[in-house]
Amino acid sequence: ASMFRSRVPDRERAALSHEAPRPDPDDPHAVRRIGVIGGGTAGYLVALALRAKRPWLDVTLVESSAIPVIGVGEATTPPLLAFLHHYLGIDALDFLKRVKPTWKLGIKFDWGPYPDGIMAPFDWGANSIGVLGSMATRNDPNAYTLQSLFMLHNRVPVFRTDDGEYVSLMDDLPFAYHLENRALVTFLSEIAVERGIHHVDAQISDVRLSGEDWIESLRTTDGRSLDFDLYVDCTGFRSLLLGDALKTGFTSYADSLFTDTAVTGYTTQSEAIEPYTTAATMDAGWCWSIPVPGEDHVGYVYSSAFISGDQAADEVIRQHGTVGDIRTVRFRVGRHEKTWRGNVIALGNSYAFVEPLESSSLLMLVFTIMSMMPLLPASWKQPVPSETLNRVTANRWDGLRWFLALHYRYNRRRDTPFWREVWTSTDVSGIQPLLDVYAAGAPLHLRDPITRRLARAAAPTFYELDGVDCLLLGQNYPAELVAGTEPLEAWQARKSAADALVARALTQRQALAAFQARPELTQSLVHGPHSWVTGYGEERWLWQ
Ligand code: FAD
Numbered sequence: 001a002s003m004f005r006s007r008v009p010d011r012e013r014a015a016l017s018h019e020a021p022r023p024d025p026d027d028p029h030a031v032r033r034i035g036v037i038g039g040g041t042a043g044y045l046v047a048l049a050l051r052a053k054r055p056w057l058d059v060t061l062v063e064s065s066a067i068p069v070i071g072v073g074e075a076t077t078p079p080l081l082a083f084l085h086h087y088l089g090i091d092a093l094d095f096l097k098r099v100k101p102t103w104k105l106g107i108k109f110d111w112g113p114y115p116d117g118i119m120a121p122f123d124w125g126a127n128s129i130g131v132l133g134s135m136a137t138r139n140d141p142n143a144y145t146l147q148s149l150f151m152l153h154n155r156v157p158v159f160r161t162d163d164g165e166y167v168s169l170m171d172d173l174p175f176a177y178h179l180e181n182r183a184l185v186t187f188l189s190e191i192a193v194e195r196g197i198h199h200v201d202a203q204i205s206d207v208r209l210s211g212e213d214w215i216e217s218l219r220t221t222d223g224r225s226l227d228f229d230l231y232v233d234c235t236g237f238r239s240l241l242l243g244d245a246l247k248t249g250f251t252s253y254a255d256s257l258f259t260d261t262a263v264t265g266y267t268t269q270s271e272a273i274e275p276y277t278t279a280a281t282m283d284a285g286w287c288w289s290i291p292v293p294g295e296d297h298v299g300y301v302y303s304s305a306f307i308s309g310d311q312a313a314d315e316v317i318r319q320h321g322t323v324g325d326i327r328t329v330r331f332r333v334g335r336h337e338k339t340w341r342g343n344v345i346a347l348g349n350s351y352a353f354v355e356p357l358e359s360s361s362l363l364m365l366v367f368t369i370m371s372m373m374p375l376l377p378a379s380w381k382q383p384v385p386s387e388t389l390n391r392v393t394a395n396r397w398d399g400l401r402w403f404l405a406l407h408y409r410y411n412r413r414r415d416t417p418f419w420r421e422v423w424t425s426t427d428v429s430g431i432q433p434l435l436d437v438y439a440a441g442a443p444l445h446l447r448d449p450i451t452r453r454l455a456r457a458a459a460p461t462f463y464e465l466d467g468v469d470c471l472l473l474g475q476n477y478p479a480e481l482v483a484g485t486e487p488l489e490a491w492q493a494r495k496s497a498a499d500a501l502v503a504r505a506l507t508q509r510q511a512l513a514a515f516q517a518r519p520e521l522t523q524s525l526v527h528g529p530h531s532w533v534t535g536y537g538e539e540r541w542l543w544q
Contacts, residue, residue, distance in 0.1 A: 020054055022380040029380040031229045032058055036197075037204065037241060038234030039063025039219070041181070042365055043346025044188035045196045046232055048088050049369045053123045056374070061192060061214040062218075063225065064203035070236055070349065071181050072264055074141040074290050074297060075104060075277040075359035078122050078174040078340065082536035083366040085526045090191065090308045092526040093519050100118045100293045101177035103156060103170075103275055103508055107359070109474065110280035112412040114140060117274075118474030121147035124466040129498050130441055131473065132484040132524060133491025143495055147173050149502045156275045158511035158521075159504055166447040168521050171531040176359070178277070180292040185401070200226070204235075207245035213342030215241060230376075233346040237353070242336055242346035251394075252334040255427040257357050258404035258418070259285045261330050263312045265323035273508040278300075279357055281411065282315055283307060284418040285451075288356065289320075300325065301355045304330075306418040307401060331355070335397045340386035352397050357404050358463065368393050401460040402431035405470070412487045433458035434468065442479035443469035 023030030036047045047061045084090045095101070101181055106121035119142045131144040142148050150157055150173075157169035193199065204217035204226075217227040233241035242248050254260075269291060278289040285302035300316045306313075309328055317323050335352030339345060348365050363468050375385045398529055409426040413419045428435070437445055438456040444455055444465040452465060472479070506514070513523050526533050 020374065020376070021057075021176060022056055023249050023378045027379050027381070029208075031377055031379060031418065032056075033229045034059045034232060035226060035228030035230070036061045036232045036234055037216070038236060038348070039185070039189065039349070040234060040236055040348060041185060041188070041362060042236075042350070043232075043234035044185060044192055044236065045083075045088075045365060046280075046347055046369050048090075048188065048191055048195065049373060050197075051195045051197060052088050058198070060198040060200060060228070062200045062202055066203055067238075069181070069185055070329065071299075071327075072262070072299065072356075073179050074179050075107075075288065075294060075356060076176045077359055077363045077535060078176050078532070080176060080362055080366060080534050081526070083370070083535065086383050086536075087223060087366075087370065095187070096515065096522055098222070099179060099183045101445060102273055102291050102293065104176045104178050104194050104277055105151050105156065105173070105275045106277075108151060108274075108276045108278050109407075110278060110469075111286075111407070112281060112475065114474070116140065116142055116152065118142070118282075118471070119148035120467070120470050120474075121145050121151055122176065123147040124470050125445070125464060127445065127466075129355070129493045129494050130468070130486075131446070133495065135473065135481060136484075136488060137495075138489075139476075141470055144194060146498055147175075149498050150505060151276050153502050154274060154506035154507065155502055155504075156273050156508050156511045156516060156522075158506045159207070160506060160510075160514070166518060166521060168511075168525065171525050172521075172523075174532045175275075178290050202226070204240060207241060209245065211342070213246055213344070215245065215343055225308050229343065229380075231344045233344055233350045234348050234378045235502070236349045237331065239336070239346060240289075240349040241351055242339075242341065246341055246344060246345075248341060249337040250332075251337060252253050252332070253354060253401045254333060255425075256401050256408075256423055257333045257354060258303045258305070258408070258426070259301045261304045261312070261328060262301045262331065262355075263298045263309060263316060263326060263328050264297070265326040266295045266297050266318065267320045267323055269296050271509075273307050273512070274483065275508045277359060278318075281419070282319070283416045284312070285356065287316060287319060296320075299356075301357070303418055306416075306421075310410065317540045321422075333401075335394060337394075338386070338388060338390045338391045341391050343380070345389075347372075351393070354397070354400055354404055357407055357469075358400070359449075362398055364396065365394060371490075395463055398430060399460045400527065401422055401426060402462050403463055403467065404430065406471055406475075410472065410477050412475065425517055431459045431468075434461065434465075437479070438468065438472055441482050442477075445469055446482050450462050451511065 009302035023032050036043050047059050048060050085092045099484045109118040123145045128146045134143040159167045203220045208216040210216040215231050217225050224281045227486050284306035285503050286298040290297045302312050340353045405428045408422040409428050435457050
C-alpha cells in the first residue's frame with residue numbers, strides 16, 4: 001500500500017509554496033495588466049477572483065453601458081456558495097442583506113407523465129433514505145434523500161424549538177442560491193470598486209491583432225486605445241475577442257439540444273417561496289420557474305423550428321397567468337474549440353452556452369475561473385499551459401451536453417411534434433457506454449467501485465453518477481435494479497423518521513426571516529467547522 005501513498009513527505013509539502021509567482025518588475029513580457037472585457041456575471045466574478053488570488057495584478061474591467069448584460073441566470077448550484085464566500089471572501093451577511101438570495105434545495109422536474117415530477121435534490125449522492133426502498137414503494141426515486149422529501153413537502157431544513165430557538169440543518173444539506181441577476185451584478189460591481197478593480201465604460205469597436213492569436217490593443221467608439229497584457233473575454237454571446245476577432249471555431253451541440261430561444265418574464269409569487277427551481281415540459285421545450293424575492297421568474301426555452309415567439313408567449317401566459325416584462329433571448333448551444341488562445345481567455349457565454357436545464361452556466365464559469373487561476377503565467381516567456389485549460393474545459397462542457405441530452409431523449413412525453421422529434425433524434429452517443437452499464441444494473445452509484453470507475457471513464461458526466469441515476473430512474477429508463485441487502489421495513493423506518501422531521505420544518509419564508517433575524521445562523525452555515533460550505537475544498541469539488 002505504501003507505493004500509493006503520497007511521495008511528498010509532509011515536511012516537504014509544508015515547505016512548498018503554493019503562492020502564485022509574481023511578475024519580475026523588469027520583465028517586458030510580464031503578465032501584470034489584465035483587461036476583463038465585459039461586465040456581466042462572468043466579467044465581475046473573474047475580475048474579483050484575479051484580485052483575490054493575485055492581488056498584485058492591475059485589473060481593469062471594461063464594459064459598455066450601451067450594451068446591457070444578459071439579465072438572466074438565476075438558478076445556481078451549491079459550489080457557488082463556497083466560491084462567493086470562501087474563494088472570493090464575500091461576506092455572507094452582507095450578501096444576504098444586499099442581494100437577498102432565496103434557497104434552492106434542488107430541481108423539481110415536472111417532466112412528462114409523472115404526477116409528482118422528478119425531484120433532483122442536491123444531496124442525491126447521500127442516498128440518505130434509500131433509493132431501492134423508494135423505487136420499491138413508489139416506483140420513483142423521489143423519497144430517496146432527506147432533501148427530496150423537504151422539496152416534496154415545500155419545506156426547508158430549519159426548525160423552531162418550543163422555546164423559540166432555531167435549529168438549522170442547512171449546514172448539513174447542500175443547497176444553492178436563487179439570485180436576481182441584476183441585484184447580483186450590481187452587488188458584484190460595487191464590491192469590485194471597493195477591491196480596487198478599475199472600471200472603464202466604453203464600447204469596443206475594433207480589435208487590433210499582432211499575429212493569429214495575439215491581441216495588440218482595443219479601440220473604443222469614442223476613439224480611445226486600450227491595451228493589456230492579458231485579455232479576458234467576457235462579452236457574452238457576442239464573443240468579441242475569442243469568436244469575432246480570433247475567429248475561433250465553434251462546436252455545435254445542436255444534434256443533442258434542439259432549443260434556441262427563450263421567452264422570459266415574471267409572475268406573482270405564490271404564498272410559499274418554493275425551495276427549488278421548477279423545470280416543466282412545454283409543447284416545444286420546457287419552462288423554468290425561479291422564486292426570487294417578491295416574484296417568480298419564468299422562462300420558456302423552446303425550439304423556434306417548432307413554434308413562433310407569439311405561440312411561446314401565449315403558452316407561458318396560459319401556464320402562469322399574468323406574465324410581466326416579457327422578453328425574448330436567442331442563443332446557440334455549443335462551445336468554442338478553445339477557451340484560451342494566445343493572450344485571450346474567454347469565460348461565460350463568450351466561450352460556451354447550453355440551456356439552463358441543470359442551472360449549469362455559473363457552475364461552469366466558476367470551475368473555469370478556478371482552473372484557470374493556477375495556470376496563469378507570470379510572464380509570457382514561460383511555457384503557457386493553455387491546452388490544459390482548453391482540454392479540461394471542453395471535456396466538462398461535452399459531459400454536460402450528454403447529460404442534458406438524456407433529459408430529452410428519455411422523457412416519456414410524446415404528444416407534440418417537438419417531443420416526438422427529440423425522442424427519435426436526440427444524439428446521446430457520448431453517454432451511451434454509461435447507459436449500457438446502467439441498463440445492466442441500476443442505480444450506478446450502488447454498483448461496485450470498479451464498475452463505477454469504468455462507467456465514469458467511458459463517459460464522463462458532469463453531474464456524477466448519482467445525477468444520471470436520479471434522472472434515469474425518474475424517467476423509468478429500462479434497467480435491472482440491483483438487489484437490496486436490507487428488508488423493506490428498515491427503509492420504511494428511516495422514511496417514517498424523515499417524514500416526522502420534515503413535518504416539523506419551516507417554510508422557506510419563515511426560515512429566511514429567521515436567518516435575517518439571527519446572523520449567527522448564517523455565520524455557522526458559511527464558517528462552521530462542520531458545515532458543507534466550509535468543507536467544499538477546491539480540490540474536492542473541482543474533481544468530484
Ligand atoms: P452578459 O451578461 O451578456 O455580459 C456581457 C457583457 O459584455 C456586458 O457587460 C456588455 O456590456 C459587455 N459587452 C459586450 N459587447 C461589448 C463591447 N463591444 N464593448 C464593451 N462591452 C461589451 N446560468 C445559470 O447559471 N443559471 C441559470 O438559471 C441560467 N439561466 C439562463 C437562461 C437563459 C435564457 C440564458 C440565455 C442564460 C442563462 N444562464 C443561466 C446563463 C447566464 O445568464 C450567463 O452564463 C451569465 O449571466 C454570464 O453571462 P456573461 O457575463 O457571459 O454575459
